[in-house]
Amino acid sequence: MHDQPSVSELVAAVRGFISDSAAPQLTGHAAFHARVAINVLDIVLRDLDGRAENDRKETASLAALLDVSADAHSHSEMVRMLCEKLRSSELTLDTPGLLEHLKTTAIAQLEVDQPKYSGLREALGRP
Amino acid sequence: MGTTQELENALNALGPKLGGTDGRVSDLKRLSGGASQETWAFDFGPDKGPVEELILRRAPGGVSAARSQAAIGLENEAALIDRAVAAGVPAPRVIHSCEPQDGLGQAFIMNRIAGETIARKILRDDEYATARQKLAAQCGSAAALIHSIDIADVPELPRSMGEDQLAQYEEIYRGFETPRPVFELAIQWLKASVPEAVEPSLVHGDFRLGNLIVDETGLVAVLDWELAHLGDRREDLAWICINSWRFGNSENRVGGFGALGDFLDAYAAAGGVEVTPAEIDWWETLGSFKWGVMCMIMYEAFRSGADPSVERAAIGRRVSETEIDLINLLERVRDA
Numbered sequence: 405m406h407d408q409p410s411v412s413e414l415v416a417a418v419r420g421f422i423s424d425s426a427a428p429q430l431t432g433h434a435a436f437h438a439r440v441a442i443n444v445l446d447i448v449l450r451d452l453d454g455r456a457e458n459d460r461k462e463t464a465s466l467a468a469l470l471d472v473s474a475d476a477h478s479h480s481e482m483v484r485m486l487c488e489k490l491r492s493s494e495l496t497l498d499t500p501g502l503l504e505h506l507k508t509t510a511i512a513q514l515e516v517d518q519p520k521y522s523g524l525r526e527a528l529g530r531p
Numbered sequence: 532m533g534t535t536q537e538l539e540n541a542l543n544a545l546g547p548k549l550g551g552t553d554g555r556v557s558d559l560k561r562l563s564g565g566a567s568q569e570t571w572a573f574d575f576g577p578d579k580g581p582v583e584e585l586i587l588r589r590a591p592g593g594v595s596a597a598r599s600q601a602a603i604g605l606e607n608e609a610a611l612i613d614r615a616v617a618a619g620v621p622a623p624r625v626i627h628s629c630e631p632q633d634g635l636g637q638a639f640i641m642n643r644i645a646g647e648t649i650a651r652k653i654l655r656d657d658e659y660a661t662a663r664q665k666l667a668a669q670c671g672s673a674a675a676l677i678h679s680i681d682i683a684d685v686p687e688l689p690r691s692m693g694e695d696q697l698a699q700y701e702e703i704y705r706g707f708e709t710p711r712p713v714f715e716l717a718i719q720w721l722k723a724s725v726p727e728a729v730e731p732s733l734v735h736g737d738f739r740l741g742n743l744i745v746d747e748t749g750l751v752a753v754l755d756w757e758l759a760h761l762g763d764r765r766e767d768l769a770w771i772c773i774n775s776w777r778f779g780n781s782e783n784r785v786g787g788f789g790a791l792g793d794f795l796d797a798y799a800a801a802g803g804v805e806v807t808p809a810e811i812d813w814w815e816t817l818g819s820f821k822w823g824v825m826c827m828i829m830y831e832a833f834r835s836g837a838d839p840s841v842e843r844a845a846i847g848r849r850v851s852e853t854e855i856d857l858i859n860l861l862e863r864v865r866d867a
Binding site: 436437440441443444447483484486487490491493496497498502503506507509510511513514517518521522523524525526527 | 710711712713715716718719720723774777779780781840841842844845848849851852854855856858859861862864865
C-alpha cells in the first residue's frame with residue numbers, strides 16, 4: 405500500500421483543520437468538544453508513533469516477569485496471566501520487578517494518553 | 532416544564548415562601564456545571580428594594596434522574612444541608628424545599644453564597660493566595676463538624692463502608708472484562724491491608740474542590756450533598772487527597788493546596804478523631820481505584836453506543852492517570 409500521505413500526516417491535517425479553521429467558528433458546547441477532539445487526535449498521533457515499540461518492550465518485560473517464552477504467548481494472553489497471578493496473590497507488591505514492570509508500562513501509556521498529567525511527572529521524578 | 536419563563540412563573544408563585552408577597556423574581560439564569568442537577572441563580576425582592584440572592588437546585592426537567600444509585604434525592608439533600616448548617620458546617624441555608632403543588636418538580640431553594648468553585652482558579656489566582664494558606668485547616672474543621680452530626684438525626688441514608696465500596700467497584704471492574712494489572716494489584720493490596728474498622732458516621736461522599744465555595748478568606752460553603760451516606764469518615768478525608776483532585780498541584784496532598792498534617796491536625800482539634808497518614812494511604816488508594824473505575828464506566832457509555840460523544844471516548848484514555856497514581860501510592864507504601 406502507498407503511504408503518501410501517511411496515516412499520521414492525514415491525522416495531523418485533520419487536527420490542523422479543526423484547530424485553525426473549525427474551532428474558532430464554534431461556541432459553547434461544540435467549541436468544548438472541538439478542543440476535546442484536538443486532544444484526541446494528539447493521542448492518536450502519539451499512539452501511532454509509540455505503540456509498536458511500547459508493545460515490543462512490554463511483551464518482553466511481561467515474558468521475563470512471568471518466566472515464559474514471549475513467542476509462546478500473545479501480549480494480551482500475558483496481561484491476562486499477570487492479572488490472574490496478582491489476583492491469586494502469587495505475585496504481590498513485594499515481588500521483585502513487579503512494580504517496576506507496572507511503572508514502566510504505565511509511564512509509556514501516560515506518555516501517549518496524557519503526557520502533561522501531574523502523576524506522570526511524579527513517577528518520572530522517582531525513577 | 533422547563534423553559535426559563537415557566538420556571539420564573541413558578542418561582543414567582545412561591546412569593547411568600549421566598550420572603551415577601553411584593554417580591555419578584557429577576558435575573559434567573561442557569562449556571563454551568565452540575566451534570567446531574569440543574570442549578571439556577573436568581574434574585575428575589577420588591578421592584579425597588581433589596582433583593583435576596585438565591586439558588587434553585589432542581590432535578591433535570593424537575594424529574595429525578597440520579598447520577599448514581601447512591602444519590603440520595605433532593606428532598607433528603609435539603610434536609611441534610613439543614614442539619615449540617617445547624618452543626619456549624621459552612622453551607623447554604625435552605626429557604627424552601629419544593630412540594631408537588633409548587634410545579635418545580637424535585638427541587639429546593641437555598642441562599643446564594645458568593646465565591647469561587649472552579650478548582651484551577653482557587654489554586655492559581657492571586658486573589659485566593661491567603662485563602663489557600665488557611666484552606667487545609669478550614670477543610671479539616673468542616674469535615675470534623677460533618678462527621679460529628681448525630682446519624683440518628685439525619686434522613687435515612689444508604690450505608691457504605693470501605694470494604695463495601697471495594698467489593699462494589701471490584702465487581703464493576705470485573706464486569707468490563709478488561710484486565711488491568713495495576714487495578715488487580717491495588718485490589719489485592721487493599722484487601723490485605725484493610726484498616727481497623729470505625730463506627731459509621733455521616734460522610735459527605737464528594738468532599739473536594741469543585742464542591743466547595745471559596746472566597747478570599749477561605750472556605751465559605753460545602754456544596755453537593757447528593758452522595759452523602761453512612762460510612763467511614765476517613766473516606767472524606769482521603770477523597771480530597773487523591774491526585775485527580777489536586778488538579779495538577781501534586782506536591783500539595785490536600786486538594787492541591789495544603790499539607791496533610793495541617794488538615795488532620797485541624798480535623799482532630801475540631802472534634803474529629805486522630806487519623807494517621809497510613810490510614811489516608813489506604814483510603815486514597817481506594818479513592819484512586821474508584822475514580823479509575825468511574826472513568827471506565829464513562830467510557831463504557833461510549834463503547835456501548837449510549838453516548839457517542841468524543842468526550843466520552845476520550846475519558847477512556849484517562850484511566851491510565853489513575854494507574855500511575857496507584858503506582859506512585861503503592862511504591863511509597865512499599866518503600867516506607
